[in-house]
Each structure stands twice: as C-alpha cells, then as structure tokens.
Amino acid sequence: MGERPTSNRATDFDVLIVGAGISGIGMAAHMREKAPDHSFAIVERRENLGGTWDLFRYPGIRSDSDMHTLGFDFEPWKHEKSIADGPSILEYLDRIVDERDIRRHIRFGHKVISADWRGADARWHVTLETDDGERKMLTANWLYLGSGYYDYDEPYDPGFDFGDFSGQVIHPQFWPKDLDYAGKNVVVIGSGATAVTIVPSMADKAAQVTMLQRTPTWMFSRPAKDGLANFLRKILPEKLAYRITRFKNIKLQDIGFKRARNKPEKVKQFLHKKINKIMGEDFDLTPFTPPYDPWDQRLCLVPDDDLFEAIKSGKAEVVTGHIKAFEKGGVRLTDDTFLPADIVVTATGLKLAVAGKIQLSQEGQPVDLADRFYYKGCMFSNLPNLAVVFGYLNASWTLRADINSDYVCRVLNEMKAKDADVAVPVLPENHSLEEDDIFDFSSGYIQRSKHIMPKNAVNYPWRLNQEYVLDRKRMSTDPVDDGILSLRRKGANARGAEEELEAAE
Structure with a gap:
C-alpha cells in the first residue's frame, strides 16, 4: 500500500483541529495570531476545505446568514453581496488559508475514527483512517472539534416509499x-x-x-x-x-x-x-x-x-x-x-451528529457527551483539553466559532504561563445544576436529535448560551482561571482538584 505524503510528518501536536470548514480554519487563524508558539494540524476527511460549502453542490447554494456575521471577526468580507453563494464563501476561506500559511497544516483525506484521552501523558490518542483505508495514530494535547453539526454520511430519511415513481x-x-x-x-x-x-x-x-x-x-x-x-x-x-x-x-x-x-x-x-x-x-x-x-x-x-x-x-x-x-x-x-x-x-432536512461521530473515550472508557454539561458553550464537564463549536441557533455560526477559538487561545496561553498541560472544567458529582432546554426550537432536525445533545444548565457557565453579545464579553474578559476550569500538570491528582473546588464552594 503506497504511503501517503503526510505520513512522515510529526505526529504529535499541541492542538489537533478536526475539520477544515469555517470552524477549523477559524481556529487555525486565531492560533496563528494569538497562540503562535503552539503547534497545530487540521485533519479533514474530504479532499477539499470548506466543509458544508464544499459538500453541498445544489443549484443556488448560498448562505442563509449575512456574510458580515458569517465571515470571521479578523477577515473583512469584500464582496458586494452580503448573502453570498457557495463559491464566493469557498474563495474567502481559500484566501484565508493561503494568506495565513495554513494550507500546509491541513491533511486532507483523513477521517477521525476515535480519540482516547490519557492522563498519564496528557494526550489525546487519535485514530484516523485515510482514503485508502490505512489506519494512523496521532497524539495531541488538545482536540478542537470543528466537525459541524450534522451527519455527512447520511441525510435525514423521512421514510418515503417511492413505489412506482419512474423519475x-x-x-x-x-x-x-x-x-x-x-x-x-x-x-x-x-x-x-x-x-x-x-x-x-x-x-x-x-x-x-x-x-x-x-x-x-x-x-x-x-x-x-x-x-x-x-x-x-x-x-x-x-x-x-x-x-x-x-x-x-x-x-x-x-x-x-x-x-x-x-x-x-x-x-x-x-x-x-x-x-x-x-x-x-x-x-x-x-x-x-x-x-x-x-x-x-x-x-x-x-x-x-x-x-x-x-x-x-x-x-x-x-x-x-x-x-x-x-x-x-x-x-x-x-x-x-x-x-x-x-x-x-x-429537501427534508439534516440528520444531526455530535462531535463528528468520533468515538470519544477517557482512559479507555467511552464518553457520551449527552451525559456531560456544556462549559461556556465550548468545553464539557470533566472532559480535559477538548473544545467544540456548535453555532448559534438564532444568529450566524461563525459568531460562536470566533469566540470559542479566541477563548481556547487564551486557555492555551494561560496553560503555558502556568506550566500546565491539563485544563478541565470540574463539575463535582454532587452538583445541583438545574437542567434547561435551550433547544426550544420546534424544527424537526432539532427535536429529532435532542437525545444526543449535551446537557445545559439554567445558569452560565454550564450551558450553550444563545446571547452572542453577552457571550463574547464573558469569553474574552472573564478570567480563564475561574475556580471551575482546573489547570494542572499531568499526573496531578484529579480528585484533588475536585476536592479543592468543593472546599471553595
């Protein structure tokens, strides 16, 4: 079996970004500017960047948000149309990866199958599959999931019987x-x-x-x-x-x-x-x-x-x-x-998927994100060094992608300053969080997928909040070390961190 050209590159990174769509490219660009001394790679299962904008090729494909908010905070949208077609959005993303020297960090044709967090070396051990079926391992201190919110392999099937239809x-x-x-x-x-x-x-x-x-x-x-x-x-x-x-x-x-x-x-x-x-x-x-x-x-x-x-x-x-x-x-x-x-x-809708259908585990034990609470709409309770992007329901996707990228860069820099290699939002087992249904949307694709969605509490920070202006302020100005996010060296006693938190309450 022929070796892929990427296989002789370094296989350990500070941050492994999954997906070369808006979320993944946004994170890479933010790291270039705000955490430049951290190494990263982007793995993308398709042969092109763009995610949604490369996948969908139907007539008229365009954004349903204006490009002044679907565009990134760091890169002006230059076209005269603010409701843009798919090719214009791809052109915008291509320009960003070339101007910021990101393209050489993207490994195309690499699909992430599973990721296991191991505390002993503070690394995610990630299994990937290449287009020709070869399995590979990568390790990374952080996993940043920019894998979107729906199933790329299969759309929602409403169960139509096409019977005698001949077209x-x-x-x-x-x-x-x-x-x-x-x-x-x-x-x-x-x-x-x-x-x-x-x-x-x-x-x-x-x-x-x-x-x-x-x-x-x-x-x-x-x-x-x-x-x-x-x-x-x-x-x-x-x-x-x-x-x-x-x-x-x-x-x-x-x-x-x-x-x-x-x-x-x-x-x-x-x-x-x-x-x-x-x-x-x-x-x-x-x-x-x-x-x-x-x-x-x-x-x-x-x-x-x-x-x-x-x-x-x-x-x-x-x-x-x-x-x-x-x-x-x-x-x-x-x-x-x-x-x-x-x-x-x-055009009957999408089938939602969480975390790009990657099998996540912690010390070999399967992780079901539906059992975890969101932390600041970015990380998950008691899950170290993992961030995700799930955009706003009531505003543009990129608004959340931007603030989450910026926030993770702040965490990376704080970890470096404190010589820490683990960042985990600690939620004690005996918490008294009241759950909230933030998905009070009646859309079919939301309602069908509630059972796979992570949990939300009524009160911040344990939720995927839906107020961008407030979220942006909190994510950029609240201290990283907020008494919930525990920063520590690998091998430090995880229970100890939880006990410290409980003592502080």
Missing part, C-alpha cells in the same frame, strides 16, 4: 454533478432554507418547480446586497467598514430575535407586509403562514425576493399538503391532487 430522486446533500433538469417538472419536498434556495434556482431552466410543504415556514425577504456596507467600504478603511457593518447586523439580529419572542403578532404582520409588497395585496398568504411564531424555527431568508419572483413568473408554486403515494409520473397528495414530476428533490 429521478435526489437529496441535496448528494447532488449529481451534471443534472439536466431543463424543461422538466421538478417537485422539491421541504420548506426550509435548502428548498427555498433550490426552487428559484431551478425555475429558470425547469418547466415547472413545485415546492411541496407539509407546514409553511416564515419567510424573510431582504436585499442580497447590504447598501450601507457597500457605501462604508467606499469611504472608510476596509476593516473599520467591516466592523461597523458587523456591529449593525449583530444588533439587528438580536433585536429581531427578541422582538419575535416578545411581540410575535407584530413580527408576523411585518413579514406578511413584505410579501404583499412584492406579490400584491390580494395574494393568498396561507402557504406563508405557519402554525407557530416567527423564530420558533429559524426564519427562511429570501434574498432579492427570488422565490416570490419565481412564483410571480408562473415557473414556481408552493403547495401545502401530505403525500399519499409516489406514482409513475409524479406525486399524489392525500387530497388527491396530483403533482407531475420528472425529478423529486427531497
């Missing part, structure tokens, strides 16, 4: 390279961000595209270009213009989310008004009126009214109903409506 069935996660849909009837099943992106993108070539939804989704229409951002970039230095736009968008996200929680009826009226503005006052809003309040699930972004323009042109339609059967030429609904289809796209 093509496609899931957006596995889009075929050269799909010819010109002049064909397409039924897109789903009403989330993916469906809302695919429908107008396919409508230009397809004969007819039907979005088939069981339940409507709240839609928020906005321009793809941020007028203020583009104006500021002309008159101010790039970094300052980016900072101002980022601040504005974070503030607007926060205000919008809180307003939806406090005054849902007002927000419903506002969203409907925007649809009426483009579709006309007599437009039937039933397909855009969900039975839940805005932000009980994520709002669906419609940039430049593209979905509504496609409906207006007669090339796209939205149908609400339940599937009775897949028949030879299309889809039969329970009310006996027949939707002709040559192609069915099942």
Whole structure:
C-alpha cells in the first residue's frame, strides 16, 4: 500500500483541529495570531476545505446568514453581496488559508475514527483512517472539534416509499454533478432554507418547480446586497467598514430575535407586509403562514425576493399538503391532487451528529457527551483539553466559532504561563445544576436529535448560551482561571482538584 505524503510528518501536536470548514480554519487563524508558539494540524476527511460549502453542490447554494456575521471577526468580507453563494464563501476561506500559511497544516483525506484521552501523558490518542483505508495514530494535547453539526454520511430519511415513481430522486446533500433538469417538472419536498434556495434556482431552466410543504415556514425577504456596507467600504478603511457593518447586523439580529419572542403578532404582520409588497395585496398568504411564531424555527431568508419572483413568473408554486403515494409520473397528495414530476428533490432536512461521530473515550472508557454539561458553550464537564463549536441557533455560526477559538487561545496561553498541560472544567458529582432546554426550537432536525445533545444548565457557565453579545464579553474578559476550569500538570491528582473546588464552594 503506497504511503501517503503526510505520513512522515510529526505526529504529535499541541492542538489537533478536526475539520477544515469555517470552524477549523477559524481556529487555525486565531492560533496563528494569538497562540503562535503552539503547534497545530487540521485533519479533514474530504479532499477539499470548506466543509458544508464544499459538500453541498445544489443549484443556488448560498448562505442563509449575512456574510458580515458569517465571515470571521479578523477577515473583512469584500464582496458586494452580503448573502453570498457557495463559491464566493469557498474563495474567502481559500484566501484565508493561503494568506495565513495554513494550507500546509491541513491533511486532507483523513477521517477521525476515535480519540482516547490519557492522563498519564496528557494526550489525546487519535485514530484516523485515510482514503485508502490505512489506519494512523496521532497524539495531541488538545482536540478542537470543528466537525459541524450534522451527519455527512447520511441525510435525514423521512421514510418515503417511492413505489412506482419512474423519475429521478435526489437529496441535496448528494447532488449529481451534471443534472439536466431543463424543461422538466421538478417537485422539491421541504420548506426550509435548502428548498427555498433550490426552487428559484431551478425555475429558470425547469418547466415547472413545485415546492411541496407539509407546514409553511416564515419567510424573510431582504436585499442580497447590504447598501450601507457597500457605501462604508467606499469611504472608510476596509476593516473599520467591516466592523461597523458587523456591529449593525449583530444588533439587528438580536433585536429581531427578541422582538419575535416578545411581540410575535407584530413580527408576523411585518413579514406578511413584505410579501404583499412584492406579490400584491390580494395574494393568498396561507402557504406563508405557519402554525407557530416567527423564530420558533429559524426564519427562511429570501434574498432579492427570488422565490416570490419565481412564483410571480408562473415557473414556481408552493403547495401545502401530505403525500399519499409516489406514482409513475409524479406525486399524489392525500387530497388527491396530483403533482407531475420528472425529478423529486427531497429537501427534508439534516440528520444531526455530535462531535463528528468520533468515538470519544477517557482512559479507555467511552464518553457520551449527552451525559456531560456544556462549559461556556465550548468545553464539557470533566472532559480535559477538548473544545467544540456548535453555532448559534438564532444568529450566524461563525459568531460562536470566533469566540470559542479566541477563548481556547487564551486557555492555551494561560496553560503555558502556568506550566500546565491539563485544563478541565470540574463539575463535582454532587452538583445541583438545574437542567434547561435551550433547544426550544420546534424544527424537526432539532427535536429529532435532542437525545444526543449535551446537557445545559439554567445558569452560565454550564450551558450553550444563545446571547452572542453577552457571550463574547464573558469569553474574552472573564478570567480563564475561574475556580471551575482546573489547570494542572499531568499526573496531578484529579480528585484533588475536585476536592479543592468543593472546599471553595
């Protein structure tokens, strides 16, 4: 078996970053700037960087957050469109890894299978598998999981029986390279961000595209270009213009989310008004009126009214109903409506996965993260030297990636200063933490996955908090050595650290 070119490199690192998407690249860039005397490697199972943005290749693939907050705090977004397409996002990430000399630290085609923490040498012993099936071992003092939040291998399967359907069935996660849909009837099943992106993108070539939804989704229409951002970039230095736009968008996200929680009826009226503005006052809003309040699930972004323009042109339609059967030429609904289809796209959602499905263990004992509490939305109770990124439900993913990266760099530097090689958030067995359901979102993918999610307490720091502005302040200014995070040398008595904590309480 031929050796991979990476196999003769050093196999021990200060930090092993899993995943070369937004989270992993962000951590590497933060380390370059804030913890430059620590070694790192990024392992990526795919052959390209980008994670989600490399995996999904369906028509129109774009962000559903604005790029002034989905972009990093250290790298201005330079394109005039703030709702960006997939290729532009990949270009942004490529520029970052090249300008910061990160690319040579990435090992592509390396999938992490398992990781075992061993206290004797304060190392994660990590087993990887290469594309040709070869197994390798790496060791690292820290494990930083930027492996995203969903299962790359399999999407959510709602259990459709395609029976006599003779056309093509496609899931957006596995889009075929050269799909010819010109002049064909397409039924897109789903009403989330993916469906809302695919429908107008396919409508230009397809004969007819039907979005088939069981339940409507709240839609928020906005321009793809941020007028203020583009104006500021002309008159101010790039970094300052980016900072101002980022601040504005974070503030607007926060205000919008809180307003939806406090005054849902007002927000419903506002969203409907925007649809009426483009579709006309007599437009039937039933397909855009969900039975839940805005932000009980994520709002669906419609940039430049593209979905509504496609409906207006007669090339796209939205149908609400339940599937009775897949028949030879299309889809039969329970009310006996027949939707002709040559192609069915099942945009029915993702299947969540925690920690990239890596088998974690501690001294050989399996670790189930569903038994652990989050610590500062970044680490886990009684699990040393491991950090993770799980983005915000109510804001951009990268906002959390940035503050977690920055925080772990602070911890690394503090460990170096104190000559410590173990950092563990200590939670005594007899704790009295009250659990909280932070996932009060009714979205199917969240509800289906609650049983695998780590625990959250009502009070900070034992939770994955959902208030970015507050989290950012705490993560950057609260002392690292807060009486909970125990910093110590390898071999130091772990029980001793817990007893010290209990004595301090």
